[in-house]
Amino acid sequence: MGPYRLHMKTKTAPYAATKLSDYTPGALDDAVTMLLCAVDSEAAALEDESEWKAFRDRWMARKNGILTQINDLWLKPAPRDAKREVGQRVNEMRSRVEDTVEQAAERCRQSASQAHLASDWIDISLPGIRRPLGAEHPVIKTMNEIVSIFRNLGYSVEEGPEIETDYYNFESLNFPPNHPARDTQDTLFIGQQDSKPLRDRLLLRTHTSPVQIRTMEKLKPPIRIVIPGKVYRKDPPDASHSPMFHQIEGLAVDYHIKFGDLKGTLDHFIKALLGSTVKTRFRPSFFPFTEPSAEMMVSCFICGGSGWRAADPCRPCKQSGWIEILGCGMVDPNVFEFVKQNGYDPAQVTGFAFGMGVDRLALLKYGVDDIQLFFQGDVRFLKQFG
Ligand code: DAH
Numbered sequence: 001m002g003p004y005r006l007h008m009k010t011k012t013a014p015y016a017a018t019k020l021s022d023y024t025p026g027a028l029d030d031a032v033t034m035l036l037c038a039v040d041s042e043a044a045a046l047e048d049e050s051e052w053k054a055f056r057d058r059w060m061a062r063k064n065g066i067l068t069q070i071n072d073l074w075l076k077p078a079p080r081d082a083k084r085e086v087g088q089r090v091n092e093m094r095s096r097v098e099d100t101v102e103q104a105a106e107r108c109r110q111s112a113s114q115a116h117l118a119s120d121w122i123d124i125s126l127p128g129i130r131r132p133l134g135a136e137h138p139v140i141k142t143m144n145e146i147v148s149i150f151r152n153l154g155y156s157v158e159e160g161p162e163i164e165t166d167y168y169n170f171e172s173l174n175f176p177p178n179h180p181a182r183d184t185q186d187t188l189f190i191g192q193q194d195s196k197p198l199r200d201r202l203l204l205r206t207h208t209s210p211v212q213i214r215t216m217e218k219l220k221p222p223i224r225i226v227i228p229g230k231v232y233r234k235d236p237p238d239a240s241h242s243p244m245f246h247q248i249e250g251l252a253v254d255y256h257i258k259f260g261d262l263k264g265t266l267d268h269f270i271k272a273l274l275g276s277t278v279k280t281r282f283r284p285s286f287f288p289f290t291e292p293s294a295e296m297m298v299s300c301f302i303c304g305g306s307g308w309r310a311a312d313p314c315r316p317c318k319q320s321g322w323i324e325i326l327g328c329g330m331v332d333p334n335v336f337e338f339v340k341q342n343g344y345d346p347a348q349v350t351g352f353a354f355g356m357g358v359d360r361l362a363l364l365k366y367g368v369d370d371i372q373l374f375f376q377g378d379v380r381f382l383k384q385f386g
Contacts, residue, residue, distance in 0.1 A: 017073050019073045036093065039101075050109075071090065135382055139386065150250065164210050165203075166200070173289040188232050207249040229249075231244070289334075
């Protein structure tokens with residue numbers, strides 16, 4: 001009960017059961033009356049549920065509760081001719097005590113809820129509690145936009161582990177051991193694994209491409225998937241590099257997929273993301289897991305492809321009018337060899353794949369000039385995207 005309760009209860013010595021020396025009806029009456037008075041006045045003094053529990057146990061506990069004591073102190077030693085009378089009174093008394101305990105419980109519950117109501121008033125003149133909504137992080141926002149464009153094309157979303165084996169990150173993607181293409185990936189390896197065979201050694205995945213293989217092991221063709229996720233490389237942080245960044249990978253495998261499908265899909269995608277006025281261009285490239293491979297360029301959506309912003313040279317496209325957006329290509333048959341037994345016979349299926357850096361797209365899209373701002377968690381920066 002609240003601290004503002006003013007009335008006080010005078011406490012008397014608590015009731016204690018004692019042996020009866022006199023078993024005459026008058027003496028029994030007195031003893032019973034004393035006991036019932038005591039239980040009533042103790043019940044009246046209860047203030048809350050925890051007091052009530054102690055009270056209940058004090059009287060009714062099987063082991064050494066007052067009723068049990070009365071059995072031992074009054075009934076058991078009663079002279080034979082008084083036993084019946086004492087037994088009857090003890091029984092009556094027991095049910096009186098039980099009723100009293102039960103009624104006291106009800107009262108304690110009621111007064112607790114009244115006290116709660118009394119103390120739980122609302123001052124409607126106070127300002128409300130503001131629960132600020134978080135803002136979607138610009139990288140995640142960009143990622144969600146990209147994923148939803150592909151979802152609309154019927155792609156589903158797959159994910160994979162950030163700690164990956166050499167097998168999935170490299171070997172099954174047609175990077176043979178000691179192949180120079182591995183060096184371009186600036187891999188962060190997990191230490192002390194020299195005793196393991198190379199393919200089992202763990203590393204932080206350098207791209208989302210390993211999830212291509214993981215998914216083809218799991219799902220039979222045809223498949224159309226996008227794979228958003230974090231990737232890691234041994235790049236010292238600066239305005240355009242971060243040792244952790246985000247990629248979205250795509251993979252479509254079916255029985256008649258051609259390079260034209262790749263071009264049409266990616267052209268549609270980038271127009272949906274940046275607006276229908278951008279143009280695309282593909283130029284040859286190399287990735288071990290695609291053949292042929294290409295890079296997709298998009299006409300600079302900052303300067304409109306002119307290379308100039310008013311009188312200033314356009315920095316994002318380095319005045320070229322084009323920005324490189326992603327790597328892509330037709331899935332190399334050597335990659336299908338690793339998942340051949342799950343229906344990916346390179347003589348039967350073809351596919352295209354692509355992979356893009358989300359952070360760089362978000363930098364360009366929002367005109368942010370330092371990738372580090374994305375990962376410092378400064379609310380003054382993040383708030384601007386709310
Ligand atoms: N995994 C490549 C990288 O991180 C990007 C990439 C290029 C992914 C071509 C692809 C692809 O799926 O076909 O540099």
